[in-house]
Amino acid sequence: MAGRRVALVTGASRGIGAATALRLAREGFDVAVNYVQSEQRAREVAARVEGLGRRALIVRADVADYPQVKAMVARVVDELGGLHVLVNNAGYSSHFEPEALPVDEWRRMLAVTLDAAFYAAKEAIPHMKRAGWGRIVNVSSLRALAGSAKGAHYAAAKAGLIGLTKSLALALGPYGITVNAVAPGYTRTDMTRKALEEQGEQILKQIPVRRVAEPEEVAALIAFLCSDEAGSITGETISLNGGIYMR
Ligand SMILES: NC(=O)c1ccc[n+]([C@@H]2O[C@H](COP(=O)([O-])OP(=O)(O)OC[C@H]3O[C@@H](n4cnc5c(N)ncnc54)[C@H](OP(=O)(O)O)[C@@H]3O)[C@@H](O)[C@H]2O)c1
Numbered sequence: 577m578a579g580r581r582v583a584l585v586t587g588a589s590r591g592i593g594a595a596t597a598l599r600l601a602r603e604g605f606d607v608a609v610n611y612v613q614s615e616q617r618a619r620e621v622a623a624r625v626e627g628l629g630r631r632a633l634i635v636r637a638d639v640a641d642y643p644q645v646k647a648m649v650a651r652v653v654d655e656l657g658g659l660h661v662l663v664n665n666a667g668y669s670s671h672f673e674p675e676a677l678p679v680d681e682w683r684r685m686l687a688v689t690l691d692a693a694f695y696a697a698k699e700a701i702p703h704m705k706r707a708g709w710g711r712i713v714n715v716s717s718l719r720a721l722a723g724s725a726k727g728a729h730y731a732a733a734k735a736g737l738i739g740l741t742k743s744l745a746l747a748l749g750p751y752g753i754t755v756n757a758v759a760p761g762y763t764r765t766d767m768t769r770k771a772l773e774e775q776g777e778q779i780l781k782q783i784p785v786r787r788v789a790e791p792e793e794v795a796a797l798i799a800f801l802c803s804d805e806a807g808s809i810t811g812e813t814i815s816l817n818g819g820i821y822m823r
Pocket of ligand 1: 586587588589590591592593610611612613614615617637638639640665666667668688715716717718759760761762763764765766767768
């Protein structure tokens with residue numbers, strides 16, 4: 577697609593989202609950096625986007641809240657002039673045995689992970705249709721495919737993203753919009769720091785390539801899915817997990 581392009585990355589203050597914001601800036605996108613708490617970190621990511629010669633906007637929004645997501649997308653379009661790429665990346669993890677999983681925590685996880693991706697896509701789609709070009713990437717997880725004994729809520733929400741991805745891909749393909757998911761395994765971010773510190777050796781033994789991924793590697797995959805060259809890839813869930821899980 578020719579001309580100026582705008583990307584919105586949710587949860588871009590840290591980890592995979594921050595790496596994705598920077599990678600998309602390198603690929604020529606102006607970038608909206610969403611966060612909910614880490615304002616300073618979001619400012620730093622935005623400054624680095626600007627350092628790469630692109631425009632940046634930081635937008636605070638709890639992605640689980642539809643009015644906030646609606647306002648966020650409207651602000652991005654207003655201030656950056658459009659919306660062509662949406663990366664639904666914001667997320668968190670928590671661990672409970674199924675019977676000890678509080679109902680409120682189940683609902684919160686579904687809201688932050690699955691509801692949020694639908695809300696943002698719903699708001700972004702009209703702008704992508706207007707542009708005749710769009711890319712949506714949903715950050716799912718190995719857990720969507722493999723399950724999680726202490727994360728039924730996380731695995732179910734991430735699996736829901738795969739159904740959302742395929743459905744949006746079917747509906748939006750005719751408009752030049754592709755929709756894909758990525759399914760990272762262990763990636764070195766705040767989310768996995770404690771587990772890698774405490775059980776790093778055991779975790780590495782389970783991973784055929786004997787390494788965890790860096791956030792920049794997930795960002796590179798996302799950026800490829802957002803490129804013109806990936807225009808025939810849609811409805812897919814692409815794993816990046818060192819071979820830990822194969823179907
Ligand atoms: N790390 C892994 O091994 C791994 C593996 C598979 C999938 N993933 C997925 O990859 C995505 C990114 O994870 P990460 O490892 O980069 O995590 P991270 O370093 O903990 O960063 C999480 C990001 O999400 C944002 N966020 C959390 N809740 C939010 C909300 N309600 N509204 C808006 N933003 C919110 C955080 O914003 P604040 O900084 O403002 O709190 C932060 O920017 C998540 O969806 C995660 O499930 C990660």
